[in-house]
Amino acid sequence: MNDHDPLKHAFGERRAAAEAVDVEAGLAGVHRRNSLVARGARATGALTVVVVAIVGLTWWLQDDDDGANVGTEPATTPVPTDSQPPGSGLPSTSIPVPSSGLPSIILTDGRDRVLVDGQELPVGVEPVTDAVDDLGGGLVFETDDALWHWPASAPEPVRVVDELPGGDLDLIDVTVDASNAATTVVYTDVAAPESPVQALYKRQLYAAEPVQPELVIQVGGEGFAITTGGANGTSPDGATLVALAGTDGSCARIVRVDLAGGSHPPLAETCTADGGGQAADEDLVRAVDLTHEGEAMWLANTTLERESSFTLDLEDGLELGGPLGVTATLDIVEPLALALTATGDTAQAVRIDLTEGTVAPVADVPRGMTSARLTRTAIERQPDTPVGPASPQLLAVTPGEYRVVDVAPDDQLNVRMGPGPEYAVEGGVPNGGIVTGTGSAVRLDNDSVWYELAWPEDMIVWANARFLELIRPASAADPFPALPCLVAGQEPPTATLPQVSTRPPARSDADHVAGVQFVPADGCFRTIIHFGSAFAVDPAGGPAAAQLPAGIVVRSSDDALSIMVELPDVIDEVALGSAVDAGPAVVVRDADGHPYIEILSGPHDAAAGFLADPARVVVDYVPRPPVPDDLPFPLYEEAGIIIRSIDGLTSKGGDLSSAQWTPPITVTGFARPFEANIGLTMRDNQGDLFEEVAWNGGPSGAQVGSRYFTMTTDWSSAWGRFSFTIESMPAGSFTLELSGDGGSDDPRVLTIPITITP
Amino acid sequence: MSGDGQVMETTVPVAAEFDSFYRKEFPAMVALAASVGAGTAIAEDVAQEAMVKAHRNWAKISSYDNPGAWVRRVTINLATSTARRRATEVKAKLRLRRRARPPMAAASPIAEPIWAAVAQLPRQQRAAIALYYLEDRPVAEIAEILECAPATAKVHLHRARTHLAEVLRLDGSIA
Numbered sequence: 001m002n003d004h005d006p007l008k009h010a011f012g013e014r015r016a017a018a019e020a021v022d023v024e025a026g027l028a029g030v031h032r033r034n035s036l037v038a039r040g041a042r043a044t045g046a047l048t049v050v051v052v053a054i055v056g057l058t059w060w061l062q063d064d065d066d067g068a069n070v071g072t073e074p075a076t077t078p079v080p081t082d083s084q085p086p087g088s089g090l091p092s093t094s095i096p097v098p099s100s101g102l103p104s105i106i107l108t109d110g111r112d113r114v115l116v117d118g119q120e121l122p123v124g125v126e127p128v129t130d131a132v133d134d135l136g137g138g139l140v141f142e143t144d145d146a147l148w149h150w151p152a153s154a155p156e157p158v159r160v161v162d163e164l165p166g167g168d169l170d171l172i173d174v175t176v177d178a179s180n181a182a183t184t185v186v187y188t189d190v191a192a193p194e195s196p197v198q199a200l201y202k203r204q205l206y207a208a209e210p211v212q213p214e215l216v217i218q219v220g221g222e223g224f225a226i227t228t229g230g231a232n233g234t235s236p237d238g239a240t241l242v243a244l245a246g247t248d249g250s251c252a253r254i255v256r257v258d259l260a261g262g263s264h265p266p267l268a269e270t271c272t273a274d275g276g277g278q279a280a281d282e283d284l285v286r287a288v289d290l291t292h293e294g295e296a297m298w299l300a301n302t303t304l305e306r307e308s309s310f311t312l313d314l315e316d317g318l319e320l321g322g323p324l325g326v327t328a329t330l331d332i333v334e335p336l337a338l339a340l341t342a343t344g345d346t347a348q349a350v351r352i353d354l355t356e357g358t359v360a361p362v363a364d365v366p367r368g369m370t371s372a373r374l375t376r377t378a379i380e381r382q383p384d385t386p387v388g389p390a391s392p393q394l395l396a397v398t399p400g401e402y403r404v405v406d407v408a409p410d411d412q413l414n415v416r417m418g419p420g421p422e423y424a425v426e427g428g429v430p431n432g433g434i435v436t437g438t439g440s441a442v443r444l445d446n447d448s449v450w451y452e453l454a455w456p457e458d459m460i461v462w463a464n465a466r467f468l469e470l471i472r473p474a475s476a477a478d479p480f481p482a483l484p485c486l487v488a489g490q491e492p493p494t495a496t497l498p499q500v501s502t503r504p505p506a507r508s509d510a511d512h513v514a515g516v517q518f519v520p521a522d523g524c525f526r527t528i529i530h531f532g533s534a535f536a537v538d539p540a541g542g543p544a545a546a547q548l549p550a551g552i553v554v555r556s557s558d559d560a561l562s563i564m565v566e567l568p569d570v571i572d573e574v575a576l577g578s579a580v581d582a583g584p585a586v587v588v589r590d591a592d593g594h595p596y597i598e599i600l601s602g603p604h605d606a607a608a609g610f611l612a613d614p615a616r617v618v619v620d621y622v623p624r625p626p627v628p629d630d631l632p633f634p635l636y637e638e639a640g641i642i643i644r645s646i647d648g649l650t651s652k653g654g655d656l657s658s659a660q661w662t663p664p665i666t667v668t669g670f671a672r673p674f675e676a677n678i679g680l681t682m683r684d685n686q687g688d689l690f691e692e693v694a695w696n697g698g699p700s701g702a703q704v705g706s707r708y709f710t711m712t713t714d715w716s717s718a719w720g721r722f723s724f725t726i727e728s729m730p731a732g733s734f735t736l737e738l739s740g741d742g743g744s745d746d747p748r749v750l751t752i753p754i755t756i757t758p
Numbered sequence: 759m760s761g762d763g764q765v766m767e768t769t770v771p772v773a774a775e776f777d778s779f780y781r782k783e784f785p786a787m788v789a790l791a792a793s794v795g796a797g798t799a800i801a802e803d804v805a806q807e808a809m810v811k812a813h814r815n816w817a818k819i820s821s822y823d824n825p826g827a828w829v830r831r832v833t834i835n836l837a838t839s840t841a842r843r844r845a846t847e848v849k850a851k852l853r854l855r856r857r858a859r860p861p862m863a864a865a866s867p868i869a870e871p872i873w874a875a876v877a878q879l880p881r882q883q884r885a886a887i888a889l890y891y892l893e894d895r896p897v898a899e900i901a902e903i904l905e906c907a908p909a910t911a912k913v914h915l916h917r918a919r920t921h922l923a924e925v926l927r928l929d930g931s932i933a
Binding site: 006007008009010011012013014015017018019021025026027030402672676 | 777778781784785786788789792793798801802806809810813864866868869872873876887888891892899909913919922926
């Protein structure tokens with residue numbers, strides 16, 4: 001490479017920039033994202049049939065010793081074309097399901113440890129401990145790409161927000177309306193100390209498209225940083241939110257956010273220098289707690305207080321006392337409140353009955369826990385009520401080819417990494433597409449069935465079986481070997497194979513040549529061209545060649561049989577090239593860009609038929625009797641040149657050395673040269689360059705000389721057509737060399753003896 | 759659970775092997791993703807998606823002769839597939855805003871027109887030229903990654919460089 005190469009410079013700059021990425025953070029991210037799958041896989045040690053199948057199933061299996069299923073998919077989740085946002089399905093393995101079935105008390109250290117009823121959440125699930133739903137109860141938590149809510153009334157978490165808003169955010173509040181049809185999510189940005197921002201998002205639950213944030217509020221101010229975990233509480237009517245504690249190191253600020261209007265007047269501000277301030281709004285009934293400089297601040301009713309000893313006077317005079325630990329929090333789900341008390345080396349979560357005025361310890365708190373949350377579950381749960389859906393069922397279904405059906409033309413069937421809509425989409429298949437079922441399936445609790453499918457790159461994916469139709473069991477024999485020869489004079493197609501039609505396809509979704517197959521047939525040679533999807537075929541049948549569609553032409557000449565298949569969308573040159581290795585045929589790209597298939601086995605009588613599903617064109621051909629003294633066209637050069645014909649022959653003689661030619665001589669063929677160039681060199685019988693050749697037909701037009709070049713319509717592994725003409729040259733014996741790389745130095749040279757007669 | 763012990767015994771070295779693979783290959787994947795179509799803003803996420811796939815299938819991929827070729831192929835596919843790139847972009851934008859560290863540095867002003875021209879190349883040409891310039895890979899390895907014949911890879915390289923030379927009016931400076 002040239003040191004002054006600007007490309008080298010640009011790529012070098014890019015490589016250097018990439019070296020600066022945080023590899024360790026990325027690696028941790030990989031492990032975190034796959035940790036859920038790995039946990040599930042460990043739980044299914046007995047299921048070792050297919051790794052990815054295990055991955056898919058494990059989200060339905062509890063990670064416990066007996067591998068008992070706990071189920072997931074809510075019965076209310078509609079699963080139409082699998083294109084709508086998922087409504088549920090967090091893997092149960094992600095959350096240690098409490099023995100009581102639903103979470104009631106959540107403890108956190110404010111960083112990465114969270115205990116749900118005494119069980120620690122796995123890495124990768126980040127509960128939003130300040131976002132316990134006040135209205136519906138339950139647990140709110142984040143995974144890598146979604147926000148989840150586990151309502152008290154639901155047996156499993158529900159995906160609330162698919163796209164988390166931007167910013168280095170901490171979720172501070174989530175409210176869900178009574179109908180569970182909408183949610184309000186409030187985040188605070190903790191990554192911008194110079195310009196603290198609190199973003200408030202309202203999003204529709206289960207909306208088809210993400211709803212843009214309706215409200216973005218900036219609060220705080222210059223020099224104020226948003227403290228984490230520093231706010232909660234909505235007003236009784238849900239219209240306002242007591243939110244946000246900001247600090248600049250000496251003062252703390254509380255604001256009240258108007259959820260409808262977006263205003264956020266300061267509510268209270270206190271500074272360590274003077275010991276406190278007064279809240280302005282006496283309507284507040286919720287407590288706001290925050291830590292500030294290692295001390296607790298409480299908003300009890302209307303007074304913001306800073307406490308270094310823990311004494312909180314609640315409404316009925318109930319008093320919790322004792323030295324304050326690192327911090328303390330309070331959560332209220334009326335008529336209960338939960339307090340985390342810490343004294344010395346011990347800490348407890350205590351439940352306060354605000355009505356009865358009683359206090360009872362509910363959990364020992366490990367060291368380091370700084371926050372406690374109480375869910376409505378703690379109040380409303382009926383411990384004797386069985387919770388959790390039934391187990392999903394493993395099914396055995398017919399392996400084989402399935403067609404995608406009932407999907408809108410502008411849509412596609414999602415295939416996912418696991419059996420359910422909550423799994424990542426790996427790809428899509430349009431209506432009519434063909435997929436391969438492995439024979440495994442899962443019936444979910446909502447009765448939807450998901451089939452396991454084979455997918456490129458040796459992957460296994462899943463798709464909703466509602467949109468799959470079995471078209472050919474894996475065990476079924478291909479019907480083609482039984483198909484009689486289609487060539488006129490041979491046996492016609494029979495009614496026993498109604499899917500075979502000699503009418504042109506009414507519609508073709510085929511967009512690529514999937515392969516060319518040569519199979520035995522009774523009385524014919526048979527070539528089957530496989531396409532990637534289905535034809536719509538008139539089963540009534542009809543005459544063959546005369547009604548071939550415009551896009552498919554079967555042409556039989558003295559030289560060869562050509563099956564012209566116009567597939568303008570075919571761009572995969574590797575696929576095109578690979579077909580030629582299957583037999584005496586070449587898939588060629590014509591000058592207009594259309595590929596076609598040419599069978600290079602001499603003159604034939606031919607006919608074509610169609611199989612609709614999956615789409616195939618079958619071409620039967622019967623060799624014509626050999627012509628005496630015919631030349632052995634096509635001529636092959638293994639490295640990539642085929643001479644299909646040479647016009648201008650005056651005497652065949654049975655082989656090339658005996659043939660005689662009279663200009664103009666037109667040579668046509670196919671090649672896959674390195675750079676689409678075919679180099680032509682004429683030598684005399686002494687092996688010297690012969691200059692008196694008038695060439696034409698190449699891109700450089702008419703030229704005279706010993707060398708000329710022409711171009712192919714494709715290159716490299718794909719075959720392209722070429723043609724050139726020798727307009728004139730003197731009589732004599734010569735040698736024509738065709739080089740596949742545009743020069744005589746290329747070892748891949750096809751040499752033809754040419755005898756010119758006047 | 760009886761299976762746990764066995765799984766742990768085998769997964770520890772496998773995990774270590776993947777970690778080593780990741781550390782070695784990830785920066786190159788980022789540069790590759792940025793160069794073949796993802797751009798600098800989401801290149802890291804595209805590369806990460808490829809690595810996540812590799813991790814999920816590591817038991818199989820690690821048995822390949824060249825796992826690096828596999829992950830490069832996936833990276834190229836992710837970076838050049840419009841639909842996949844779009845999906846990754848959505849996630850990446852979210853994550854970008856959520857993470858404190860800055861994304862991969864954008865191109866310098868002098869390189870911007872080069873990247874604009876590279877972006878106009880066909881997919882395989884972009885991939886070939888990126889593998890050639892970023893990693894100094896010989897044609898045979900480029901062909902392996904792109905799953906094509908070496909001659910095809912050479913063609914892609916040649917055409918890409920010829921096109922770039924024309925577009926950028928780089929007379930003779932591209933070797």
